[in-house]
Amino acid sequence: MAPKVLVSDKLSETAVQIFRDRGIDVTFDPSIGKDKDKLLEVIGDYDGLAIRSATKVTEKILAAAPNLKVIGRAGIGVDNVDIPEASKKGVIVMNTPFGNSITTAEHAIAMMFAVARQIPEASASTHAGKWEKSKFMGVELTAKTLGVIGAGNIGSIVIDRARGLKMKVIAYDPFLTQERADKLGVEKVELDELLGRSDFITFHVPLTDKTRNILSKENIAKLKPGVRIVNCARGGLVDETALAAALQDGRVAGAAFDVFAEEPATASPLFNLSNVVVTPHLGAATTEAQENVALQVAEQMSDYLLSGAVTNALNMPSVTAEEAKVMGPWVKLAQHLGAFAGQMTDEPIKAVNILYNGVVAEMNIAALNAAAISGLMQTVNPDVNMVSAPVLARERGIDLTTTTQGKTGVFDAYIKVTVVTEERERSIAGTVFSDGKPRFIQIKGINIDAEIGAHMLYTTNHDEPGIIGALGRTMGENGVNIANFTLGRSDRGRDAIALLYLDDQPPAEVLDKLQDTGLFQQIRPLRFEVI
Structure with a gap:
């Protein structure tokens, strides 16, 4: 049976014809995008949904779409799509990042x-x-x-x-x-x-x-x-x-x-x-741009529905369906490692070096690289995805190198990301445990074992008594709950780090209180997209 696609916003007839020419059963009804009740009523029949900005793809819409596999946004902005919920439902969200x-x-x-x-x-x-x-x-x-x-x-x-x-x-x-x-x-x-x-x-x-x-x-x-x-x-x-x-x-x-x-x-x-x-937000309002993004999204959605090829996905790497199941946790780990490095780096990045050790070295390195770079670049550009991130990195002159090697050390596999600037090198390593959850295992050469949460706090200090107490007391007195707490040090009395997994983002005044203790060299709140 041919895949079914609903076009619920205004796309050009040429774009709609692409679906037909590729053998897709397409319904073109731009009025549905503005009628959420009608969309809720019919969305369950479709494998794909092609939209612009009028259609709002909410959690409720996704819950009513058991057959939906892909959402294609003709344009770059996806504020009208609940991407975390789409990811939970296994729905790929694509956009066209360069058409405008x-x-x-x-x-x-x-x-x-x-x-x-x-x-x-x-x-x-x-x-x-x-x-x-x-x-x-x-x-x-x-x-x-x-x-x-x-x-x-x-x-x-x-x-x-x-x-x-x-x-x-x-x-x-x-x-x-x-x-x-x-x-x-x-x-x-x-x-x-x-x-x-x-x-x-x-x-x-x-x-x-x-x-x-x-x-x-x-x-x-x-x-x-x-x-x-x-x-x-x-x-x-x-x-x-x-x-x-x-x-x-x-x-x-x-x-x-x-x-x-x-x-x-x-x-x-x-x-x-x-x-x-x-002017009323006319930046993308030309005939050529609107036509380009419409044609692109029709081609991308058709490719995925007919062959499984993934292009310009915001919530999935460009890998085959067979690879995706195995690589999923490692892709998420690579994104987290990149996001950590990006949030810790304020100066221009010259190079990114990625080491793949053990079984992960035999996976789709290009997709894992894209995941790491997207995590890195998303700290300054949330519109970046796993396809556009390597392009944007090259545009900024960032040199990407990778190394693969067989298993060494205690882990069956791990990924290590090193960011190089004019001033310093900063490295972060992680692995995926048997439960499928990514973990941080090393920061700046210091071994740790840290669960990754949406809200985290990273601190560095000279190894001395009182650090745990200062962190716990300051968080507790200000109503910030600690879900997990990881410490590490290079040696007794030398450099030490702490990584806290928090229930909520710590307010700025709490960070100021930690700074006022004089115990910490660096205090950095971190955020991760944990789905």
Whole structure:
């Protein structure tokens, strides 16, 4: 029997025809995506669901879909899909991470031109029958300094286009290596320097805990007078209230925003300011981009349903069905090891070295590498998946090397990830026990045995009495429950580490209290996607 796919959002007829041509029984009904009750009623009949942003795939929908095997999102954002629940149900979630890149980059360039030459205001004035030629005095882009925050896939396209416009381009990106910066023809700088030197600033980073309000009130005070701000990336990167004040007092000459902290944006501090250009999240809104992502998702879903091939999956490696069952726990371990290393590393990464020991060395190394790199990269870009992560790592000039070897030591198999920066090397190793659960077994050469939880706390200290008491007492007095507690040391009286598995993320004030004890060299909260 042919697999059945429901297309519940607006996809092009060409994309729908791909399903038909591949022998898929496809139902094309864009109205269902906005009718959750109807979707709930019919979803149980389908093996695949192709969507854009209108369809909300909730836990309730997934519970009503016993036959569902794959969800394909035409586009990059999957906020409308409950990925953890889909994983629990064994449903693969795919997206198309690169289909909108050129379109979004071009929109940023267009917005830069628009705010530089006051095009929307001039157009409105002329439409009104006025001829206010002297009122709209703009600035050239040529020879101006463009500060690019985020030099990944989209950011690198903006850099290329801006250099073609003869702009001087500087970039801030924690993952940008000097080698990659040289190849892009961009000067790599720290954030404060970018803020103080740029005539234009454009954002091309995801919204994470590290990037939220990256242009805060404090950072706005560091801006070069007369700068123009462009944001076509994510709402929440900029303090809109503080920016509006800077626009009104003239410190910031103009701004162009396609995204807002609250969307749909019916009100914003930036609205109705004469030196601000705004659009309703049009970054991906071109005929070409919408067609590209629709065709891609149709091909990907068809490949999986007909042959088991997995491409651009957010919750599964690109491996065969036979491999997936055996490799699943090791894939999750590799992701955790990468996530640990990523959360512990603040400076640009030059290289990642991965050692596979024992039986794991005979598995699909490419998929395991992708899992480790995705865990590493997701600390700064949650949209990264196991297919796009290696591409993004290469774009940033990160050198990946792997070593395989037969069984050595007490474990039948283990994976060791080492991250190399200009300043240091940091390594973390783990294994999978017979119960199928990943474990950390070594950090910085110190042996441990740590269960992995969603919320963890890592500390380093000089080996001396009082550490356990300080950790336990501080957590207990502040209502943070410890689910598991692991200690390790290099030798008596020397370097020691602790890894706590907590029920909840520790508040910042609790970490401050630990720091105030003077016992710890390093205190770092960690988060892991544990399903």
